[in-house]
Amino acid sequence: MxxxxxxxxxxxxxxxxxxxxxxxxxxxxxxxxxxxxxxxxxxxxxxxxxxxxxxxxxxxxxxxxxxxxxxxxxxxxxxxxxxxDREAVLTSRNKAGVLAALDAAGIPTPRTTLVSNPVDEAVVTEAVAPFSYPVVVKPNSATRGVGVATATDLDSLLGVVDYLNLVHDYRATGDKSYLIQEFLPDARDYRAMVVDGAYVGAVERELPPDAVEEGRWKHNVHRGAAATGVDLPDRARELAERTAEALGIDYLGVDLLETDGRLVVNETNARPTVDAATKYKPDFYDRLAGLIERTAAGE
Missing domain, CATH: 3.40.50.20 (Rossmann fold)
Structure with missing residues (x-):
């Protein structure tokens, strides 16, 4: 065995x-x-x-x-x-690197700018100029929605940046960069799973109605969202598979946002949580077992 x-x-x-x-x-x-x-x-x-x-x-x-x-x-x-392996984890963890690679491959992503601290306010002001408010501000390497915020105007954006500057001031902080990204209102949030190059299922992540009424918008399961199995259309499946191929990662969670007929890859996760088997295609575990066996064989 x-x-x-x-x-x-x-x-x-x-x-x-x-x-x-x-x-x-x-x-x-x-x-x-x-x-x-x-x-x-x-x-x-x-x-x-x-x-x-x-x-x-x-x-x-x-x-x-x-x-x-x-x-x-x-x-x-x-x-x-x-x-x-380590390279796959590092590739996926670098949100800006992922989006740059996908954009170069012709895969749709949200409009995003990387800011590498330390910079002065003039750089931030110039970086946000092409965007419409609100904008999303997120650390480049964090997971589970940690540190992600929205800014509704330049003052609130600079306030978020002030906080990031405090955090980045510590010498032990490795990645001092953050992203300014377009905000996609009322977007449906999907996590598609790709195993060995093939789409094997997806979940839609949704906040409970009371959380939405309170103004919450981050659909992370670790922050209270529910993940429900869904059958994605062909174009979403193909987008997930193209993302895994572009990044060269065999086992990948691909986060998709859909709004107003627009479908984009928002992030990826090379350490995706596996949900209940009922939320994936019947061959999910067969494909996963085959990938593990080939890995062990050095293929």
């Missing part, structure tokens, strides 16, 4: 464990953060350092750890190929 290492023990781990076991793939959790990790043995010897039992016997890894520093150590200990 093929053995797969997974560095998350949250929803995805619990949902995929049984279906993949039925297809000959055993999953075990490898803790990659909030722990102590041995880096070296501390003595002279020939060959690799003493093995850690918890890292032994794996044939492949699922998705590279989210914390890249710890990930390097875990990667060295496991010494296996990943379905989504």
């Amino acid at each position: 093929l053995r797969l290492a997974m560095t998350t023990d949250a929803e995805t781990f619990e949902r995929v464990r049984g279906p993949l076991a039925d297809r000959g793939i055993a999953i075990d959790h490898v803790q990659a953060k909030e722990r102590a990790l041995r880096v070296s043995g501390g003595r002279e010897r020939e060959g690799p350092s003493d093995a850690d039992d918890e890292f032994d016997g794996f044939d492949a890894g699922f998705v590279y750890p989210s914390r890249l520093m710890e990930g390097v150590v875990v990667d060295a200990r496991l010494s296996v190929p990943w379905v989504n």
Whole structure:
């Protein structure tokens, strides 16, 4: 039986464990953060350092750890190929890089400008000039909607930027860039899943009516939105597949926004949460198992 290492023990781990076991793939959790990790043995010897039992016997890894520093150590200990490796995670995490690559490939995206701190107010003012308010302001590397805000005029935009400047002032902050992006009102929010180049299902993420009435607009599941399985039209499926192909990522969540007949790719996620199997196509787990097997075989 093929053995797969997974560095998350949250929803995805619990949902995929049984279906993949039925297809000959055993999953075990490898803790990659909030722990102590041995880096070296501390003595002279020939060959690799003493093995850690918890890292032994794996044939492949699922998705590279989210914390890249710890990930390097875990990667060295496991010494296996990943379905989504470090490069895939880094590619998807860079929102501006993703949008630039997709735009170059002729894939529709929201109008977006990257601002690299530190800059003065004149640069921000010039950057936002081509946009109509409100605009979306978001950190370039954050996930789950963290730090994303709207600005309704120049003063409110500069207020958001002041906050980002405070955060970016800390030397340990790696990515000091943020995006100014057009706001698409009343857009329907979809997460399409692509496995090994093929669309395998999607969910629509919606806030409850009371949240919408309160003025909330971010459809992140971690912020209270519900994910409902949907059957996307061909043009949306093709857009998701083209996105995965353009980025060269085999297992990818593609976030689509649709409003006024316009369909765009807003973001991608190389560490997408797997939802209930009923929300995907019947061959979802067959395709996923096949991708894992090919990864383990080095293909």
